[in-house]
Amino acid sequence: MDAATLELRNVSKHYPGAPKPAIDDLSLEVGAGEICVLVGPSGCGKTTAMRLVNRMIELSSGDILLDGRSVKDRKPAELRREIGYAIQQIGLFPHQTIAQNISTVPKLLGWEKGRTARRVDELLELIGLDRSLAKRYPAQLSGGQRQRVGVARALAADPPLLLMDEPFGAIDPINRERLQNEFLRLQGELRKTIVFVTHDIDEAIKMGDKIAILKEGGVLAQYAPPAELLTFPADRFVEDFVGSDRALKRLALQRVRDIDLWKAATVRVGEPSAEVARKLEDADVKYPLLVDDHGKPIGWLSQRAWQGERVTHDLRSNADPIVELDDILRDALSDLLAKDSRYGPVVDKDGCVAGVLSIEALSHALAANPEDLPSPSERAAAELGE
Amino acid sequence: MSLPAVLAQSSIKPRDRSVTGCPQNNDLCPGWIADNVDRYVDPFVRHVELTALALAFGFPIAFALAVLAYRRRWLVGPITATTGILYTLPSLAVFFLLQPVTGRGITTATIALTSYTLLILFRNIMLGLDNVPAEIKDAARGQGLSANQQLFRVELPLAAPEIFAGLRIAATTTVGLATLAFLAGAGGLGEPLFDGGDGIVFRGNVVFCGLLCVLLAALFDLVFLLVQRLASPWQRVGTA
Amino acid sequence: MSAPTVIAQGALEQFGNGLKFLVSSNTDEYGGGQVGGPGEVWDLLSKHLELSGFAVLIAVVIAVPLGLWLGHLGKGQFAASTVANVGRAVPALGVAAFLFAYLGPSKSNVIITLALLAIPPLFTNTYVGIRQVDRDVVDAARGMGFGGFRILLRLELPMALPLIFGGLRTAAVSVVATATIAPLVGVQSLGTPLIARGVYGSAGQIGAAIAVALLAIFCELLFAGLQRAVTPKGLKLGGEQRHKRRALTLTPTRKVQTP
Numbered sequence: 001m002d003a004a005t006l007e008l009r010n011v012s013k014h015y016p017g018a019p020k021p022a023i024d025d026l027s028l029e030v031g032a033g034e035i036c037v038l039v040g041p042s043g044c045g046k047t048t049a050m051r052l053v054n055r056m057i058e059l060s061s062g063d064i065l066l067d068g069r070s071v072k073d074r075k076p077a078e079l080r081r082e083i084g085y086a087i088q089q090i091g092l093f094p095h096q097t098i099a100q101n102i103s104t105v106p107k108l109l110g111w112e113k114g115r116t117a118r119r120v121d122e123l124l125e126l127i128g129l130d131r132s133l134a135k136r137y138p139a140q141l142s143g144g145q146r147q148r149v150g151v152a153r154a155l156a157a158d159p160p161l162l163l164m165d166e167p168f169g170a171i172d173p174i175n176r177e178r179l180q181n182e183f184l185r186l187q188g189e190l191r192k193t194i195v196f197v198t199h200d201i202d203e204a205i206k207m208g209d210k211i212a213i214l215k216e217g218g219v220l221a222q223y224a225p226p227a228e229l230l231t232f233p234a235d236r237f238v239e240d241f242v243g244s245d246r247a248l249k250r251l252a253l254q255r256v257r258d259i260d261l262w263k264a265a266t267v268r269v270g271e272p273s274a275e276v277a278r279k280l281e282d283a284d285v286k287y288p289l290l291v292d293d294h295g296k297p298i299g300w301l302s303q304r305a306w307q308g309e310r311v312t313h314d315l316r317s318n319a320d321p322i323v324e325l326d327d328i329l330r331d332a333l334s335d336l337l338a339k340d341s342r343y344g345p346v347v348d349k350d351g352c353v354a355g356v357l358s359i360e361a362l363s364h365a366l367a368a369n370p371e372d373l374p375s376p377s378e379r380a381a382a383e384l385g386e
Numbered sequence: 387m388s389l390p391a392v393l394a395q396s397s398i399k400p401r402d403r404s405v406t407g408c409p410q411n412n413d414l415c416p417g418w419i420a421d422n423v424d425r426y427v428d429p430f431v432r433h434v435e436l437t438a439l440a441l442a443f444g445f446p447i448a449f450a451l452a453v454l455a456y457r458r459r460w461l462v463g464p465i466t467a468t469t470g471i472l473y474t475l476p477s478l479a480v481f482f483l484l485q486p487v488t489g490r491g492i493t494t495a496t497i498a499l500t501s502y503t504l505l506i507l508f509r510n511i512m513l514g515l516d517n518v519p520a521e522i523k524d525a526a527r528g529q530g531l532s533a534n535q536q537l538f539r540v541e542l543p544l545a546a547p548e549i550f551a552g553l554r555i556a557a558t559t560t561v562g563l564a565t566l567a568f569l570a571g572a573g574g575l576g577e578p579l580f581d582g583g584d585g586i587v588f589r590g591n592v593v594f595c596g597l598l599c600v601l602l603a604a605l606f607d608l609v610f611l612l613v614q615r616l617a618s619p620w621q622r623v624g625t626a
Numbered sequence: 627m628s629a630p631t632v633i634a635q636g637a638l639e640q641f642g643n644g645l646k647f648l649v650s651s652n653t654d655e656y657g658g659g660q661v662g663g664p665g666e667v668w669d670l671l672s673k674h675l676e677l678s679g680f681a682v683l684i685a686v687v688i689a690v691p692l693g694l695w696l697g698h699l700g701k702g703q704f705a706a707s708t709v710a711n712v713g714r715a716v717p718a719l720g721v722a723a724f725l726f727a728y729l730g731p732s733k734s735n736v737i738i739t740l741a742l743l744a745i746p747p748l749f750t751n752t753y754v755g756i757r758q759v760d761r762d763v764v765d766a767a768r769g770m771g772f773g774g775f776r777i778l779l780r781l782e783l784p785m786a787l788p789l790i791f792g793g794l795r796t797a798a799v800s801v802v803a804t805a806t807i808a809p810l811v812g813v814q815s816l817g818t819p820l821i822a823r824g825v826y827g828s829a830g831q832i833g834a835a836i837a838v839a840l841l842a843i844f845c846e847l848l849f850a851g852l853q854r855a856v857t858p859k860g861l862k863l864g865g866e867q868r869h870k871r872r873a874l875t876l877t878p879t880r881k882v883q884t885p
């Protein structure tokens with residue numbers, strides 16, 4: 001099934017007996033195939049907003065449209081079968097095997113056995129779990145594996161919309177990052193519409209095509225793509241919430257390949273020195289970069305190395321830090337700072353020099369218009385397309 | 387009225403005066419019991435019957451009440467109070483209070499024993515359902531299971547340990563109480579226990595009947611335990 | 627007249643006779659002596675209460691200190707659950723008959739039987755009552771320099787009281803109910819008219835059944851009230867819901883338990 005569009009129209013939720021509404025006049029649109037992240041401090045109504053969509057909680061006022069159709073006109077159970085649902089506590093059924101867990105919704109929808117079984121295999125492969133695990137019970141899996149199964153279960157009937165409430169919240173940081181990356185890769189393939197709840201702004205920036213920041217009382221503070229949010233926070237609340245390091249956070253949104261790199265003068269041992277001078281004129285760095293026969297960086301040449309007829313192996317410093325095209329800008333900057341260096345050679349997948357990353361190039365990138373930045377879905381798709 | 391006089395009149399059914407020999411000396415008399423093992427067969431079968439009937443009626447009633455109360459929380463109080471009164475009423479009193487309506491016999495005994503199981507079963511089924519982790523209930527609902535599907539496919543299987551525990555407690559308690567069923571004219575192991583050889587409660591007879599009761603209780607316990615094991619293979623793997 | 631109506635009328639009449647048995651004496655089945663009436667009922671009731679009272683008293687004296695002690699030490703988890711389970715599986719009637727067969731008809735046999743019946747709920751409830759006291763609170767008290775005995779007396783006991791009294795309630799109600807079978811082993815109690823139909827007639831049976839039922843319910847209410855009275859205010863305030871739920875899962879000998 002394709003992705004659906006989702007629209008919240010002036011949605012409010014007032015829990016009976018509560019003095020204030022949990023969600024107050026919330027309106028947002030999520031395009032088909034987009035990840036919309038709901039983020040905000042604890043108790044601001046993220047979970048409530050998400051659960052209104054599949055009618056786990058009933059609306060007080062306003063409307064929610066799934067592919068243009070009001071969820072109020074749908075039978076809740078049927079609506080929910082059409083919407084994937086994954087939560088932090090996972091909630092796998094302990095009395096059912098992994099395969100049975102994954103086939104919950106297909107079974108409800110009356111799929112025939114063969115089709116369900118094929119789907120289970122397909123999903124296990126998609127989430128990178130060995131097929132032998134299908135017959136195990138949830139108690140026999142690790143936390144990370146269970147989390148993956150939770151996602152697979154939500155995806156089982158190929159729903160056009162996925163609701164995820166802090167799906168990686170209970171996982172240790174290293175595994176969380178791995179799961180996030182896996183999930184983005186998956187999304188590049190699946191292109192589902194996703195509502196993703198988190199209280200972690202870094203996760204929001206990483207995962208979101210668009211981010212909705214909610215304030216206490218379920219008030220929408222800002223709804224924008226991550227880069228815009230970081231560049232133009234709507235108010236003090238957003239500014240504080242994204243943190244004073246928001247410029248650095250923007251660096252997390254881009255990879256080295258996304259920005260204009262400096263040109264390097266790459267030379268080899270034995271090359272005529274005159275050539276070096278000519279290359280330097282074209283380059284942005286004033287030192288030639290020595291590379292080996294395959295184009296891999298060796299180090300920065302000293303003045304003496306090209307005083308003679310031909311270039312000799314005489315380095316002023318080695319090539320560290322070497323940055324990769326796929327590195328995130330924030331990591332690349334961190335590498336530069338760690339080596340106390342103003343620039344470093346950038347290499348492609350084969351290790352060949354593709355340019356030079358400098359502090360100046362980085363600061364130039366920060367000044368770029370946020371609209372020019374790619375969204376996570378686009379980034380994921382671009383990577384797959386390679 | 388003197389005690390011996392009362393006792394002399396206390397027989398429920400006509401005595402078999404023909405028994406003589408070892409039992410009259412109030413001994414263990416294994417030989418006599420072996421020779422007369424026939425007299426224990428029917429009461430034993432009846433005892434099984436009474437226990438099984440009480441559970442067969444008690445369980446569906448308690449189950450229905452529990453499901454009702456699970457969906458309508460406010461019913462928990464009234465149902466607990468009502469079944470609590472039934473539980474508090476001494477079964478012996480109930481045997482006799484029912485007699486004007488249902489007469490003497492197995493019907494009366496079954497009603498009394500059934501009413502006694504209700505609280506045990508109701509409480510345990512409720513407890514089992516309440517103990518199902520909230521996130522599992524949430525996941526079931528969020529996945530689009532209807533209320534009945536949630537109940538039968540997820541909540542009840544997960545409540546099985548508590549439900550079976552309730553059945554086991556109810557079974558053992560009922561086996562014990564059914565020894566009194568003979569006072570309602572329903573037979574059971576209480577009969578040979580008290581009418582043992584010439585109305586004398588001789589030692590071997592008491593020991594033998596008591597053993598049969600304990601054996602029966604253990605048997606019920608074992609059967610339910612086994613069924614539970616077979617029905618929930620997932621419980622045998624390590625815990626989450 | 628339809629059959630149900632006949633049955634209903636007959637039943638009403640019998641209940642009426644039963645009530646009459648309680649309030650006024652009648653000629654017995656043989657036309658010999660007089661049976662029933664407040665005098666005899668009172669006599670049987672006091673015998674019934676004497677048996678029950680002594681039995682519960684003995685059980686309390688044995689089970690509560692033992693439960694307190696083992697609970698305080700944190701030992702005997704296995705003993706606690708075994709006592710609870712075995713206590714349930716052995717029919718009271720069997721024990722009574724056993725003692726009768728070995729020791730003959732005597733009040734003390736009945737009292738011992740009933741006490742044996744009352745010990746498991748009292749012991750397990752006391753034990754669990756002590757064990758469920760928050761260990762952090764106990765640690766904190768120890769840190770403040772409380773000795774073991776003082777912790778038991780000032781901290782664990784008050785917090786365990788509701789459960790101990792819950793056990794007392796279970797024990798008392800089942801003892802009062804079971805004392806009804808005393809006449810089967812030759813000791814008089816309110817159950818006498820139930821067993822000796824030949825003397826008391828069906829009116830006597832119904833009357834005594836009503837009396838026994840009322841007594842059990844009265845007992846239940848009395849001890850439920852006591853239990854409420856001894857529950858420390860702090861526990862009552864600490865969330866009605868939480869407390870209820872805890873009592874439900876941990877009251878091990880009554881109604882709910884996981885063997």
Ligand SMILES: Nc1ncnc2c1ncn2[C@@H]1O[C@H](COP(=O)(O)OP(=O)(O)OP(=O)(O)O)[C@@H](O)[C@H]1O
Nearest residue numbers: 015016018022041042043044045046047048049199
């Ligand atoms: N069932 C409920 N009944 C009454 N109030 C509720 C209920 N569920 C949530 N609330 C209240 O609504 C507000 C929003 O809750 P919600 O769970 O949506 O917050 P959240 O943003 O998901 O928080 P967290 O990050 O802690 O998960 C809170 O103030 C909460 O106390």
Ligand SMILES: [Mg+2]
Nearest residue numbers: 046047048165
């Ligand atoms: Mg939440």
